[in-house]
Amino acid sequence: ILYSQRQRPHPLQYLTVEPQLANQGPSERRMVTNEPSFVFTVLLSCLVLSLNLSFTLGFLPSQQVTGASPHHLDHLQQSNAYVRRLSNDGTRLFQTKEEDKEPSTEGGGGGEETMEQIQQRLAQLGMAWKHEIDFHSEEFRNSNIDKKSTRVPGCVATVHVWAIIEDDDNSSLVSIRGNSDAIVSKGLLNLLSQYLSTKTVEEVLALDASTITDQLRVRKALSQGRNDGIANMLQVIQRQLSSSPELLLEETADVEPSTDHLKTKVNGQTKKVALLLSGGVDSSVALHLLLRQGYSVTPFYLKIWLEDEMAHLGECPWEDDVDTCQQVCNQAGVELEIISLQDQYHERVMQHTLTEAAQGRTPNPDILCNSRVKFGCFLDYLADKRAGEFDFIASGHYAQLQRTKEASVFNDEDAADGGGGDKDNTEPVRLRRAPDPVKDQSYFLCALQQFQLQKLLFPIGHLEKWQVRELAEEFQLPNRHRPDSQGLCFLGKVKFSDFLNIHLGIKEGEIIDAFSGEAIGRHKGVWYHTVGQRKGIGKSLFPLATAKGPWYVVAKDPKKNIVYASNQYDEDVFAQARSEFHVENIHWIAGEPPSNNNDDGTTSTFQFDMKIRHGPRLVVGNLELLEDNDGIIKLAQKDGGLAPGQYVVFYDSDDANCLGGGIISERHWAKFLLDAKERRTSMNETVSA
Numbered sequence: 001i002l003y004s005q006r007q008r009p010h011p012l013q014y015l016t017v018e019p020q021l022a023n024q025g026p027s028e029r030r031m032v033t034n035e036p037s038f039v040f041t042v043l044l045s046c047l048v049l050s051l052n053l054s055f056t057l058g059f060l061p062s063q064q065v066t067g068a069s070p071h072h073l074d075h076l077q078q079s080n081a082y083v084r085r086l087s088n089d090g091t092r093l094f095q096t097k098e099e100d101k102e103p104s105t106e107g108g109g110g111g112e113e114t115m116e117q118i119q120q121r122l123a124q125l126g127m128a129w130k131h132e133i134d135f136h137s138e139e140f141r142n143s144n145i146d147k148k149s150t151r152v153p154g155c156v157a158t159v160h161v162w163a164i165i166e167d168d169d170n171s172s173l174v175s176i177r178g179n180s181d182a183i184v185s186k187g188l189l190n191l192l193s194q195y196l197s198t199k200t201v202e203e204v205l206a207l208d209a210s211t212i213t214d215q216l217r218v219r220k221a222l223s224q225g226r227n228d229g230i231a232n233m234l235q236v237i238q239r240q241l242s243s244s245p246e247l248l249l250e251e252t253a254d255v256e257p258s259t260d261h262l263k264t265k266v267n268g269q270t271k272k273v274a275l276l277l278s279g280g281v282d283s284s285v286a287l288h289l290l291l292r293q294g295y296s297v298t299p300f301y302l303k304i305w306l307e308d309e310m311a312h313l314g315e316c317p318w319e320d321d322v323d324t325c326q327q328v329c330n331q332a333g334v335e336l337e338i339i340s341l342q343d344q345y346h347e348r349v350m351q352h353t354l355t356e357a358a359q360g361r362t363p364n365p366d367i368l369c370n371s372r373v374k375f376g377c378f379l380d381y382l383a384d385k386r387a388g389e390f391d392f393i394a395s396g397h398y399a400q401l402q403r404t405k406e407a408s409v410f411n412d413e414d415a416a417d418g419g420g421g422d423k424d425n426t427e428p429v430r431l432r433r434a435p436d437p438v439k440d441q442s443y444f445l446c447a448l449q450q451f452q453l454q455k456l457l458f459p460i461g462h463l464e465k466w467q468v469r470e471l472a473e474e475f476q477l478p479n480r481h482r483p484d485s486q487g488l489c490f491l492g493k494v495k496f497s498d499f500l501n502i503h504l505g506i507k508e509g510e511i512i513d514a515f516s517g518e519a520i521g522r523h524k525g526v527w528y529h530t531v532g533q534r535k536g537i538g539k540s541l542f543p544l545a546t547a548k549g550p551w552y553v554v555a556k557d558p559k560k561n562i563v564y565a566s567n568q569y570d571e572d573v574f575a576q577a578r579s580e581f582h583v584e585n586i587h588w589i590a591g592e593p594p595s596n597n598n599d600d601g602t603t604s605t606f607q608f609d610m611k612i613r614h615g616p617r618l619v620v621g622n623l624e625l626l627e628d629n630d631g632i633i634k635l636a637q638k639d640g641g642l643a644p645g646q647y648v649v650f651y652d653s654d655d656a657n658c659l660g661g662g663i664i665s666e667r668h669w670a671k672f673l674l675d676a677k678e679r680r681t682s683m684n685e686t687v688s689a
Contacts, residue, residue, distance in 0.1 A: 115221040126185070126189075128190060140162070150240075152229065157181050174201060188218075227617075271392065274378075275299045276302060280484065284472065288332060300338070331476075363645050364647055395456070403429050431453060438616050445658070513545075520565065529553045532553065532639075538551070551567050552566060555669040581667075583623070584665045586631055587661060609653050611649045
């Protein structure tokens with residue numbers, strides 16, 4: 001600064017330029033630098049530097065700052081104190097300073113901190129995190145885990161976490177160490193660590209990973225990726241604790257679900273199970289568990305791959321699958337049977353999928369595959385060709401069934417009448433979520449009926465994915481290292497867009513700004529886009545529009561062949577369209593809606609936990625039943641994309657029961673587009689006036 005004063009005048013000094021010299025050139029201009037102004041300039045500059053330095057030091061951990069301002073160190077310690085209070089009461093994390101000074105009184109209390117304040121404190125907690133993992137330490141080398149098992153999947157950043165059990169008098173507490181290359185992720189590690197520090201191992205294992213950010217009160221301040229990331233952190237911790245040598249784990253037979261109501265023998269006859277074997281690890285483990293429980297098991301491979309139509313698009317997976325199934329059966333000593341359901345699949349699933357896509361909807365073939373093929377056509381096949389031979393159908397789905405009475409043996413009348421035999425002698429079977437929130441597949445089973453559930457077994461539904469993998473190692477399955485399958489069951493390695501291209505082709509049309517009504521791009525078919533889509537739409541937009549993004553697909557009009565998009569998707573104007581919607585074709589697994597008596601005496605409005613799509617995330621919403629199995633849903637928060645044609649699935653808020661589901665309608669987006677058109681008309685009339 002002093003050097004610059006010699007080279008050119010400071011801006012403040014122009015206040016003292018002599019008037020008669022104001023119009024002279026730079027070389028002739030003589031500045032009048034009075035001493036008080038120069039001193040003031042230097043002091044002001046020093047003050048700015050000191051403020052910047054203090055601001056910087058305020059975000060450094062207290063252990064690494066020497067001579068930092070006590071005020072800023074105290075500010076950082078307060079952040080840690082807030083987390084410790086969360087560990088004590090288990091309910092609150094971030095609160096206002098007024099709440100911190102005085103306990104809230106009845107009828108009063110301040111509000112929660114804003115998103116910006118929460119994110120700031122997470123950054124502070126991240127800077128303060130010091131419990132790093134030393135992978136080369138003797139302590140880590142002597143543990144029963146490796147570096148690979150500490151990696152947290154699905155995180156935005158690279159995150160490793162290590163759970164250590166520490167004995168504390170009469171209980172075992174959990175201590176967390178972790179590494180990350182992102183400050184916010186370190187803050188989440190710090191937050192989670194201090195929240196778990198006062199909990200026993202049993203309490204940590206009982207936590208629901210899908211709702212952990214709600215318990216920590218940080219969901220609203222985090223992106224969906226970071227919300228999923230902290231849920232995955234907890235899952236890794238729970239997995240490590242469950243496999244820790246300090247815990248006395250039960251043997252495999254002890255963790256299997258109770259089957260007292262499902263006797264493997266009746267009158268001396270062993271019950272027979274038809275198992276759907278896919279070649280994956282899950283169904284293979286299910287086979288071995290059933291055999292160990294004493295059932296007589298016949299594995300079936302269902303051939304639904306449409307190789308005649310799509311072989312030129314990619315590799316045919318069913319041959320590899322059959323080969324793997326054969327190896328698994330040879331090891332288990334059972335005979336594999338292969339049946340083809342290609343025609344039935346084409347008629348009941350594929351045609352429906354194409355029809356829905358052509359109408360601009362986003363279908364879910366996997367839900368139809370379960371209800372119409374695996375537990376539909378296959379059940380018909382057994383009833384027709386193998387009547388009375390099998391007592392149950394089993395699969396490797398991650399879901400649980402709760403029975404109160406002995407399930408009846410199905411016969412040829414069961415599948416034919418769709419009623420499941422004598423209803424008076426059987427209690428409804430409840431479908432429940434699996435304990436693994438990521439792998440839970442109850443969403444895909446929401447369209448099943450009671451006559452189907454009465455005949456089903458899900459041998460691995462009570463297990464988490466890592467436990468299934470460990471059992472595969474224990475059983476030394478030939479496919480134990482095979483990766484999980486991805487995508488739709490009938491497509492294999494073929495992309496869904498390529499499948500649509502073959503059957504629906506290309507039909508170009510305009511992409512319209514939902515607010516301005518202007519054309520901003522060209523699409524190749526409404527079926528290639530889905531509501532809520534952001535990824536991939538940019539390549540269809542005009543260059544000028546691309547610069548104004550990000551753009552989201554908000555609606556489609558297949559009759560006019562228009563895709564509507566908006567770059568205001570996160571604004572308040574979309575709040576209602578992203579949280580309130582119509583649902584049609586509601587199906588109840590028990591055959592009727594659950595009993596409901598609200599405080600106001602109404603019985604047509606329900607509050608459920610809901611899944612808008614497959615995954616660990618549950619949202620709270622109210623369902624108001626209308627006529628003809630329709631309804632209106634109001635979610636407690638905005639959703640990322642309410643795509644017509646997709647399913648919304650209902651769960652009991654008090655437990656994990658899957659109650660049923662319905663299909664999202666286009667009506668809410670039609671209303672939004674109509675409102676947007678009226679707004680444009682009103683604006684044009686105003687401009688004209």
